[in-house]
Amino acid sequence: MTGPVHGGRRLTGSLRFRLLAGAAVWIALALALAGLVLSGLFRDHVARRFEAELTNHLDQLAALIELGADGAPVLRQPLSDPRFRRPLSGLYWQVGPGEAPVLRSRSLWDEALPLPPDEVADGDIHRHSVVGPAGRQLSVLERAVTFPNGTAPLRMAVAQDEAELRAVVADFNRVLWLSLGALALALIAAAVVQVSVGLRPLVRLRAELAAVRAGRSKRFGGDFPREVQPLLDDLNALLDHSEEVVVRARLQAGNLAHALKTNLAVLANEAEGEAVARRVAEMRRHIDHHMARARAAAARGLPGVATPVADSAGALARVMEKLQGGGQSGGRVTVTVRAPREHVFAGEREDLDEMLGNLMDNAMKWAGSRVEVASRLEAGGMLAVVVEDDGPGLPADRRDAVLAPGVRLDESTPGSGLGLAVVRDVARLYGGDLRLGDSPLGGLRVELVLPAAS
Amino acid sequence: MRLLVVEDDPALARQLAERLEGEGYAVDRAADGEEGQFLGETEPYDAIVLDLGLPRVDGLTVLRSWRAQGITAPVIILTARGAWTEKVQGIDAGADDYLAKPFSMEELLARIRALIRRSKGHASAEIACGGVVLDTRSGRVTLDGRPVDLTGHEFRVFDYLMHRKGQLVSRTELTEHIYAQDFDRDSNTIEVFVGRLRRKLGADLIKTVRGLGYKLEAP
Numbered sequence: 001m002t003g004p005v006h007g008g009r010r011l012t013g014s015l016r017f018r019l020l021a022g023a024a025v026w027i028a029l030a031l032a033l034a035g036l037v038l039s040g041l042f043r044d045h046v047a048r049r050f051e052a053e054l055t056n057h058l059d060q061l062a063a064l065i066e067l068g069a070d071g072a073p074v075l076r077q078p079l080s081d082p083r084f085r086r087p088l089s090g091l092y093w094q095v096g097p098g099e100a101p102v103l104r105s106r107s108l109w110d111e112a113l114p115l116p117p118d119e120v121a122d123g124d125i126h127r128h129s130v131v132g133p134a135g136r137q138l139s140v141l142e143r144a145v146t147f148p149n150g151t152a153p154l155r156m157a158v159a160q161d162e163a164e165l166r167a168v169v170a171d172f173n174r175v176l177w178l179s180l181g182a183l184a185l186a187l188i189a190a191a192v193v194q195v196s197v198g199l200r201p202l203v204r205l206r207a208e209l210a211a212v213r214a215g216r217s218k219r220f221g222g223d224f225p226r227e228v229q230p231l232l233d234d235l236n237a238l239l240d241h242s243e244e245v246v247v248r249a250r251l252q253a254g255n256l257a258h259a260l261k262t263n264l265a266v267l268a269n270e271a272e273g274e275a276v277a278r279r280v281a282e283m284r285r286h287i288d289h290h291m292a293r294a295r296a297a298a299a300r301g302l303p304g305v306a307t308p309v310a311d312s313a314g315a316l317a318r319v320m321e322k323l324q325g326g327g328q329s330g331g332r333v334t335v336t337v338r339a340p341r342e343h344v345f346a347g348e349r350e351d352l353d354e355m356l357g358n359l360m361d362n363a364m365k366w367a368g369s370r371v372e373v374a375s376r377l378e379a380g381g382m383l384a385v386v387v388e389d390d391g392p393g394l395p396a397d398r399r400d401a402v403l404a405p406g407v408r409l410d411e412s413t414p415g416s417g418l419g420l421a422v423v424r425d426v427a428r429l430y431g432g433d434l435r436l437g438d439s440p441l442g443g444l445r446v447e448l449v450l451p452a453a454s
Numbered sequence: 455m456r457l458l459v460v461e462d463d464p465a466l467a468r469q470l471a472e473r474l475e476g477e478g479y480a481v482d483r484a485a486d487g488e489e490g491q492f493l494g495e496t497e498p499y500d501a502i503v504l505d506l507g508l509p510r511v512d513g514l515t516v517l518r519s520w521r522a523q524g525i526t527a528p529v530i531i532l533t534a535r536g537a538w539t540e541k542v543q544g545i546d547a548g549a550d551d552y553l554a555k556p557f558s559m560e561e562l563l564a565r566i567r568a569l570i571r572r573s574k575g576h577a578s579a580e581i582a583c584g585g586v587v588l589d590t591r592s593g594r595v596t597l598d599g600r601p602v603d604l605t606g607h608e609f610r611v612f613d614y615l616m617h618r619k620g621q622l623v624s625r626t627e628l629t630e631h632i633y634a635q636d637f638d639r640d641s642n643t644i645e646v647f648v649g650r651l652r653r654k655l656g657a658d659l660i661k662t663v664r665g666l667g668y669k670l671e672a673p
Contacts, residue, residue: 254535257534258507258534258535259534261534261536261554261555261556262463262466262534262555262556264555264556265466265534265555265556265557266463266465266466266469267556268556268557268558269466269469269473269559270469277558280556281556283556284536284554284556288536291537315542315546316538316542318542318545318546319538319541319542319545319546322545322550323541323545323551323552349539350537350539353537353538353539353542354537354538354539356538357538357541358538
């Protein structure tokens, strides 16, 4: 049942899958968007901080540079950041009238910042991106300062390795995506829990449905959420309706049968005689036959009905033993029933009583001293009730004949029994059958195959 | 033997009563459950024929009520409800036999005879006392193998005493069991029937226990 062919359909056909897939897609999209925005904001922020720091360094540099006695620029005192003194530290400055520096930070060692040719107005700050010492990409801020003694303006530049900026941003992004990933997992886990809790009534509904189908309960009970309850109320109403229809139909058929039978009894008594008696018996058989068929046809497929074989067979055995009274031959027949409680017929008690009653009654008529009734489970959700006696049995070539409609095993014995053919009819209406065979007890063995309630 | 027939169909009730009376039974009739229940509670019947689908009170309810009160008269249910489920219910309610309509009158008679015989403690269909034998199936009486002719009333008295052979039967009990409810009872006529029976079957068969009643015993 759960082969790979059904796999795809089962997955997309599952409410749980749909809800979870939807939640996962939305969570992923929302978190990805949030991640992109956060990462962008952070990068901008860090870039601004970076630039503010460089501007700070540039301002400090400008403040510390003065012209010496020879008119050359002199640094009054070292810049405060120690990185300017550590070679190739990534933070540099240089001062010079043109592209070539006159003064530079120790960190530059003997290299120079490759400033592009530029004219910077007083008070402006220009930004460049250049490849500096050791081939590193540097961010450069530059301003021009003109001293009052009228020489050419000095270009003052500070530079910082962009790798620092990138490292900070990369660090942040790594932490950001890791946390967002964790958040996504947590949200999906929450969604799984939510879907399970939300769908639990449906799981319960399935259990209830199985119980009704198996005949363990007659109606859907219990408290279900507002969204599901109307469905169940409708289902219960439907069950009520079909049961009502069946009950009414049966009642009418029963009333008709009763009226016919009482009148038949009066007619038969009024007109004594063999021919009339036979006709009356014939008519009664027709009525019983069609009643039994009508009952079973109406009951078939009605959910929620189940009858333990033991109940029916036990009650019938009790009645049979009592009714045989001082039987014709005087010898008493004992009836043994072996039917475990879990062998349950998926149908009406009345129908099982009628079928088993006829089979057992028949067996009682032919039995020498014992009748045995036993049930067993068969393949395909069926069960078999076996009725055996130690009577003379029935030759194989006559078995088809007794299953023909309207034929009784013993036409001469008066009684209320339907023929085996009717029992078989009713069994077949339920999707079962009737099989005849030889009993190890010596007599006839009748197997009544019926659907079992799961 | 006195019977109660509880049957609401008037035609069938009449047929049953006529046939049963023809067989030598004293028959009371009730047309609904209420009346039937009352009669069953107040009169000593030897057997009761009970329909199930009765007006006022359902037959099964009537039967359960009798059994709950300790009324042990054998009951045969005669009904159009012939399904096995209904038979089980009937027997479980306390019925001794069950016959579905339409029925054969002979079958009903045979079952009533068997019920009465068994309820009085006789296993065999023939009841013998000394040289006198009553075949309950045919109602034939023989004395030393020769058939004896009895009139209807003689048979009723003999039939009851024979079923109760060896036991003391008071005159009241005898009267109650051989006459229907609406019959004008005269206990002196019992004396007359007993006298005739003694002439036909032997003077010592039925003993008079002074002031108490009769006893049928092998001489």
